[in-house]
Amino acid sequence: MGDMTDAPQLVLGSASPRRLELLAQIGITPQKIIPADIDETPRPNEAARDYVRRMAREKAQKLRPATDGVILSADTVVVAGRRILGKPADPAEAARFLHLLSGRRHKVMTAVAVAAGDRLHERLVETTIRFAPLSDQQIKDYVASGEWQGKAGGYAIQGRAGAFAIWMQGSFSAVVGLPLAETAVLLKHAGIKGQTE
Ligand SMILES: Cc1cn([C@H]2C[C@H](O)[C@@H](COP(=O)(O)OP(=O)(O)OP(=O)(O)O)O2)c(=O)[nH]c1=O
DSSP states (O other), X not given: OOOOOOOOOEEEOOOOHHHHHHHHHTTXXXXXXXXXXXXXXXXXXXXXXXXXXXXXXXXXXXXXXXXXXXXXXXXXXXXXXXXXXXXXXXXXXXXXXXXXXXXXEEEEEXXXXXXXXXXXXXXXXXXXXXXXXXXXXXXXXXXXXXXXXXXXXXXXXXXXXXXXXXXXXXXXXXXXXXXXXXHHHXXXXXXXXXXXX
């Protein structure tokens, strides 16, 4: 049997292996993966919410002209007070981020954008997490593990940093990079269904 559906093709506009795995978790396999390389510099005084939405949107818009089908992209940042923490550039920055997050509450914001035809829909999901106080040694060991690489805020809750998170309110999948409930709804409206509906 060939492909009997007339569902549009799905293009995942992301280099994140987490986003691909999260989609697989709800039975969605993109036909193509095309990471979008955009300038991730926040504008002066740009609010975190505005920034993360703009990033998700710009990733989708960058791919739109050359890409048919439905495009899914997302962006995740950690927000501590008024500071936006993206992916640390090096181990020293990862350690600085973890010192900042130690013993405090912070937010993880993930925006997801779905472009279909000339329409673009987005959702922003915010999760609040509280970290236990982290000792210098814990931070050193964590940075040495390398798990901070490519992760907003310098940690991955789905790995050993799960032990740092003593409380959270929001969406676990959003923290890992893609809010599954909201993504499923956006994709369904664009004609793409997973195995959960
Ligand atoms: C806070 C946190 C982030 N992350 C990841 C999710 C994202 O992949 C990454 C944030 O970087 P992003 O810039 O959102 O995404 P990316 O560079 O990985 O991929 P692309 O831009 O191509 O879509 O941090 C975790 O995996 N676990 C966590 O606990």
